[in-house]
Amino acid sequence: MKALITRKLGMTSAINEDGALQAITLLAVDEHAVLQHKTDEQDGYTAVQVGTGTAKKLNKSVAGHVKVAKVMPKFIREFRISEIPEDLSVGSKFSADVFSVGDIVQATGMSKGKGWAGTIRRHNFHRQRKTHGGKGNTRKPGSIGSMYPQHILKGTKMAGQLGNTRTSVRNLKVALVDAEQNVIGVAGAVPGPRRGIVIIREAIS
Numbered sequence: 001m002k003a004l005i006t007r008k009l010g011m012t013s014a015i016n017e018d019g020a021l022q023a024i025t026l027l028a029v030d031e032h033a034v035l036q037h038k039t040d041e042q043d044g045y046t047a048v049q050v051g052t053g054t055a056k057k058l059n060k061s062v063a064g065h066v067k068v069a070k071v072m073p074k075f076i077r078e079f080r081i082s083e084i085p086e087d088l089s090v091g092s093k094f095s096a097d098v099f100s101v102g103d104i105v106q107a108t109g110m111s112k113g114k115g116w117a118g119t120i121r122r123h124n125f126h127r128q129r130k131t132h133g134g135k136g137n138t139r140k141p142g143s144i145g146s147m148y149p150q151h152i153l154k155g156t157k158m159a160g161q162l163g164n165t166r167t168s169v170r171n172l173k174v175a176l177v178d179a180e181q182n183v184i185g186v187a188g189a190v191p192g193p194r195r196g197i198v199i200i201r202e203a204i205s
Contacts, residue, residue, distance in 0.1 A: 113164030
């Protein structure tokens with residue numbers, strides 16, 4: 001299983017094999033511990049639950065859940081897999097070295113929240129004309145339905161919250177793996193702000 005819970009450090013650049021300058025996102029990786037196995041027989045699906053980071057305090061239910069692994073994780077996530085490997089027993093540890101340079105991964109995180117935005121910024125609408133009979137407010141969305149069915153249809157593109165949504169970017173290449181510093185470098189940009197949590201896992205073909 002190739003999957004990690006990382007924290008975004010920021011971006012830098014490096015020269016790739018072709019001699020071109022390439023943007024790289026640096027991700028910090030704390031030691032991971034396997035907390036639980038999910039199986040088809042008991043849970044209806046196969047997955048491995050892992051935890052990372054160090055929490056100052058855990059509530060009783062979580063503390064009892066992670067007692068077998070002898071850790072106090074701050075972040076807990078599940079990764080669905082087809083078959084649980086033998087080396088991933090409950091309590092086993094792994095870190096950044098599960099990935100190698102050249103691996104193709106997908107990054108999932110919460111995109112940057114941009115607050116309330118109008119339709120021009122949020123959905124790339126075209127503004128209305130400013131002259132020759134144009135309306136007073138040129139940034140209005142226009143008609144959202146005149147008669148039937150007497151209500152606004154679900155999914156209509158309107159003003160609203162921009163960003164702060166779960167976003168995935170696929171087909172990113174691992175450009176750097178530093179096991180000593182526990183840092184992974186991914187070519188390209190990944191969702192979220194600095195210090196945001198980013199899930200890195202092997203790309204789904």
